[in-house]
Amino acid sequence: MKTSKFRSLLWRASVMLLVAVPLTVLWGELFTRILLPQNLDSKMDIYAVDPVIGFIYQPGARAFEKGREYNVLYEINRVGLRDRDYGPKGKQDFRVLLLGDSFAASHGLAVEDSLSRQMEKALQTAVDRDGMPIKIEVINAAVGGYSPYNYWKAYQRWAPVVRPDVIIVGLSPDDHDCSNEDCTYIIKDGALLGMIRKGEDPPVAQGRSVKEIRKWLSWNSQFYVLLRNFIYYNDLVGQISRKALAKEMQRNQLPRFLTPQPQEMERAWAKTFAYLRQLRIDAANDAVEMIVIPIPSKVEIDPMEYRRVLDGSGLSPDQLDIHQPLRQITLNSKKEGIPLLDPSAAIRQRHTEVPCYFVYDGHWIAEGIRTAADSIAMQWRTLGLRPWNKAFLKVENRSGEALPQISGHVDAH
Amino acid sequence: MLFNSLAFLGFMAVILVIYPRLTLRVQNVFLLAGNYFFYGYWDWRFNLLLLISTIISFWAGRRIQASSNPKHRRWFLAFGVITNLGILGFFKYFNFFVDSTAALLSTIGVQPHTPVLQVILPVGISFYTFQALGYIIDVYRGKFEAEKNFIRFALFLSFFPLLLAGPIERAKNLLPQMSRPRTMTKEKVLEGLNLVLLGFFKKVAIADSLGQIVESIFASPGEMSNGQLWTGVYAYTFQIYGDFSGYTDIARGIARILGFELMENFNAPYLSRNITEFWRRWHISLSSWLRDYLYIPLGGNRRGRARTYGNLVVTMLLAGLWHGAAWNFVLWGFLHGLYLAGHRVVLRGRQVELSWPGTLSGWAGDILKTVFTFHLVAVSWVLFKCSDLATAWTYLRGLFVGFDLSELRFAVVFAGGLMIALDIAQTYFRTHTWLTERKWSKISMVKFSVAQIMLISVLSAAIAHIQTVMPFIYFQF
Numbered sequence: 001m002k003t004s005k006f007r008s009l010l011w012r013a014s015v016m017l018l019v020a021v022p023l024t025v026l027w028g029e030l031f032t033r034i035l036l037p038q039n040l041d042s043k044m045d046i047y048a049v050d051p052v053i054g055f056i057y058q059p060g061a062r063a064f065e066k067g068r069e070y071n072v073l074y075e076i077n078r079v080g081l082r083d084r085d086y087g088p089k090g091k092q093d094f095r096v097l098l099l100g101d102s103f104a105a106s107h108g109l110a111v112e113d114s115l116s117r118q119m120e121k122a123l124q125t126a127v128d129r130d131g132m133p134i135k136i137e138v139i140n141a142a143v144g145g146y147s148p149y150n151y152w153k154a155y156q157r158w159a160p161v162v163r164p165d166v167i168i169v170g171l172s173p174d175d176h177d178c179s180n181e182d183c184t185y186i187i188k189d190g191a192l193l194g195m196i197r198k199g200e201d202p203p204v205a206q207g208r209s210v211k212e213i214r215k216w217l218s219w220n221s222q223f224y225v226l227l228r229n230f231i232y233y234n235d236l237v238g239q240i241s242r243k244a245l246a247k248e249m250q251r252n253q254l255p256r257f258l259t260p261q262p263q264e265m266e267r268a269w270a271k272t273f274a275y276l277r278q279l280r281i282d283a284a285n286d287a288v289e290m291i292v293i294p295i296p297s298k299v300e301i302d303p304m305e306y307r308r309v310l311d312g313s314g315l316s317p318d319q320l321d322i323h324q325p326l327r328q329i330t331l332n333s334k335k336e337g338i339p340l341l342d343p344s345a346a347i348r349q350r351h352t353e354v355p356c357y358f359v360y361d362g363h364w365i366a367e368g369i370r371t372a373a374d375s376i377a378m379q380w381r382t383l384g385l386r387p388w389n390k391a392f393l394k395v396e397n398r399s400g401e402a403l404p405q406i407s408g409h410v411d412a413h
Numbered sequence: 414m415l416f417n418s419l420a421f422l423g424f425m426a427v428i429l430v431i432y433p434r435l436t437l438r439v440q441n442v443f444l445l446a447g448n449y450f451f452y453g454y455w456d457w458r459f460n461l462l463l464l465i466s467t468i469i470s471f472w473a474g475r476r477i478q479a480s481s482n483p484k485h486r487r488w489f490l491a492f493g494v495i496t497n498l499g500i501l502g503f504f505k506y507f508n509f510f511v512d513s514t515a516a517l518l519s520t521i522g523v524q525p526h527t528p529v530l531q532v533i534l535p536v537g538i539s540f541y542t543f544q545a546l547g548y549i550i551d552v553y554r555g556k557f558e559a560e561k562n563f564i565r566f567a568l569f570l571s572f573f574p575l576l577l578a579g580p581i582e583r584a585k586n587l588l589p590q591m592s593r594p595r596t597m598t599k600e601k602v603l604e605g606l607n608l609v610l611l612g613f614f615k616k617v618a619i620a621d622s623l624g625q626i627v628e629s630i631f632a633s634p635g636e637m638s639n640g641q642l643w644t645g646v647y648a649y650t651f652q653i654y655g656d657f658s659g660y661t662d663i664a665r666g667i668a669r670i671l672g673f674e675l676m677e678n679f680n681a682p683y684l685s686r687n688i689t690e691f692w693r694r695w696h697i698s699l700s701s702w703l704r705d706y707l708y709i710p711l712g713g714n715r716r717g718r719a720r721t722y723g724n725l726v727v728t729m730l731l732a733g734l735w736h737g738a739a740w741n742f743v744l745w746g747f748l749h750g751l752y753l754a755g756h757r758v759v760l761r762g763r764q765v766e767l768s769w770p771g772t773l774s775g776w777a778g779d780i781l782k783t784v785f786t787f788h789l790v791a792v793s794w795v796l797f798k799c800s801d802l803a804t805a806w807t808y809l810r811g812l813f814v815g816f817d818l819s820e821l822r823f824a825v826v827f828a829g830g831l832m833i834a835l836d837i838a839q840t841y842f843r844t845h846t847w848l849t850e851r852k853w854s855k856i857s858m859v860k861f862s863v864a865q866i867m868l869i870s871v872l873s874a875a876i877a878h879i880q881t882v883m884p885f886i887y888f889q890f
Contacts, residue, residue: 016861016862019862020861020862020865021865023862023865023866024862024865024866024868024869025869027866027869027870028869028870028873031618031869031870031873032873032877034823034824034827035618035619035622035623035824035827035828035874036622036873036874036877038877223873226873226876226877227873227876230876230879
């Protein structure tokens with residue numbers, strides 16, 4: 001008797017749930033759409049496969065990128081760069097090609113606030129002050145997700161199109177990672193869904209993945225977006241996720257700050273510098289000068305962020321050298337004879353007055369970029385680099401060592 | 414603390430854990446402490462006023478009961494009424510009367526020096542003052558015996574679910590419940606939770622969502638089109654109903670969980686066929702209070718037609734003034750007084766329930782009458798919502814110039830439709846009780862689904878409005 005009563009209860013409860021839950025979700029969608037309308041995510045369907053770099057922006061594409069702290073328009077020009085359209089290079093034009101990842105590309109910011117535009121403005125002001133009849137153009141070829149391997153490939157892709165006089169490589173905090181070399185990118189309907197590294201098996205198609213379902217929901221369901229925004233964008237939740245991000249930072253980012261540096265980090269940096277060297281060789285062969293700009297991460301600039309990471313890591317301050325990556329980049333640049341323009345000091349100073357980084361996202365914001373651009377322009381002029389000095393710095397293997405192999409993709413020029 | 418706040422959740426958790434374990438006497442003391450904590454959370458000074466009103470009303474009731482001399486009884490009645498009204502008048506109307514008098518004098522060239530006082534308006538003072546007055550008058554009239562136990566009386570006057578926005582309970586309904594044993598039964602708790610959920614659905618899901626539309630339109634009515642103005646009217650009509658009736662449902666639900674029964678304050682008011690019926694269905698506790706303690710003592714409808722119309726207008730004028738210390742509220746009350754008097758004229762001595770004289774009848778007629786009455790009330794809410802007469806005039810003028818309802822927002826129609834559907838369902842279930850008494854699985858499934866729907870609506874709206882906590886509209890009264 002008791003068993004049959006329990007079974008009957010279980011049966012009724014199951015039927016109720018089966019009816020009530022879909023009804024509730026449908027109602028939630030209807031209710032949200034009518035009384036609590038939300039902005040659906042726009043599809044970032046602006047990517048295309050590229051045989052040289054791996055992936056680029058689709059020429060003519062347009063989309064909004066929404067994040068916790070930003071909602072910005074991506075408008076891609078006719079050739080596939082997030083920049084204005086450029087005509088043929090005039091005699092008075094001095095072109096700078098900016099290569100880099102999301103930091104150099106100024107992720108989360110409008111193009112007017114981007115590093116390329118700010119540097120263009122700062123450099124133009126400097127040449128105008130010196131009475132030089134030059135029109136400065138800084139062309140943004142940086143793309144979020146690129147590594148130094150892609151920077152090298154991007155030069156091969158864009159140099160014949162843009163015909164730069166100088167290339168700037170914005171080296172960001174995670175540029176020790178070149179693990180995406182020679183991989184295949186999965187791009188579906190313009191959306192970048194993932195990548196298959198060399199040697200990995202492609203994922204077996206088993207219907208839509210969770211990621212694809214979530215993306216679809218964020219494009220089509222206002223109810224989903226309402227709940228998602230509450231979880232991801234709520235202040236309290238954001239503070240919790242920052243703590244979680246600190247853990248991720250410890251796992252992925254801390255090794256580059258560890259002293260002594262782990263061997264895998266040393267190997268990783270060696271690979272990065274090898275790609276940079278190859279990039280410099282290619283550029284020099286085209287009579288194009290290369291300049292390196294190290295872009296500091298928030299943990300290197302913001303004492304509170306450093307404190308948060310240090311406390312979360314469980315390490316003592318003498319086990320973490322926050323300036324180690326910059327020191328390595330600087331040493332390498334000196335060794336290779338690459339001009340290095342470091343905006344860290346200026347950003348650090350400015351950050352004590354106004355924030356130069358997003359609160360939750362680790363990227364720099366307009367104020368940080370403006371400060372960096374002014375500092376870079378000033379150093380550029382002080383060092384007498386082109387266009388102030390037309391002399392071309394010859395590329396030499398100053399150490400006398402043989403150039404390391406880079407997985408068979410280094411083409412000798 | 415607001416009902417829709419984390420602080421209140423914590424407060425209720427403490428109450429619900431401790432309350433059922435106490436004996437009656439200790440329950441009363443515990444609840445009384447909880448009431449004063451709840452009220453003092455807004456401002457500890459409010460508790461002093463409440464305590465003063467409680468002491469005065471309790472003492473006046475005891476003296477009236479104890480005295481056999483009619484003159485003394487009248488004196489104690491006057492003392493209780495005047496001091497309570499005096500407290501209310503000072504805290505709520507001092508600045509209004511001073512400013513109005515100064516404005517009047519300045520029209521004849523006199524510039525008086527007006528005292529500037531920063532008088533804080535204690536939340537809920539209009540409600541508990543009227544509750545106290547009702548008690549004193551009922552004792553005087555011999556309809557109710559004065560309460561001998563101060564704790565029970567203090568609990569009656571400060572009962573937290575209805576302290577801030579009613580209903581204005583009658584002593585004969587609520588006071589006896591303070592002396593009866595109360596238990597939290599499973600059925601009562603479930604019923605109470607259902608009511609609370611319904612209340613939150615009306616307040617958070619419907620009213621607060623409409624509030625965003627209302628604020629944007631009423632902020633600058635001069636710049637709005639006719640369609641937008643009508644959208645604002647309809648939105649506010651349902652917002653104020655959802656807000657106020659939602660609060661009442663939450664209050665009644667909480668009281669029921671604790672073992673108390675509070676009076677119903679709303680009975681599908683927007684389904685009224687005429688304005689008289691509306692005032693029997695809207696804010697029932699206030700309208701019945703005004704009828705019993707103001708309209709009837711003034712003579713009601715027993716002194717001829719002209720006096721009846723006058724009594725109606727005066728009663729509603731004071732009802733308007735009760736709502737707020739501003740001329741727009743007075744005008745709102747006056748308008749409703751005219752509505753009621755006008756309905757009397759139309760009726761020409763007939764009973765209220767009858768349809769209009771011979772021309773419209775049946776359900777089609779009822780629908781037309783309901784729509785007409787709805788619009789009479791909706792338009793009058795403009796006076797209620799606008800912060801001053803000039804803005805109200807701009808709004809009203811815009812409503813009747815160039816009709817264009819093409820801009821009416823679907824969201825408002827949807828929300829209004831939900832509220833009306835709820836009212837119709839509640840009215841139906843009230844008259845068809847056999848439906849709720851059955852334990853059919855289908856009914857359970859319907860109830861469960863409806864509860865789920867309400868819950869998801871409340872949660873979605875709460876999440877969406879998390880940055881802007883909208884207070885209950887009637888807290889300002």
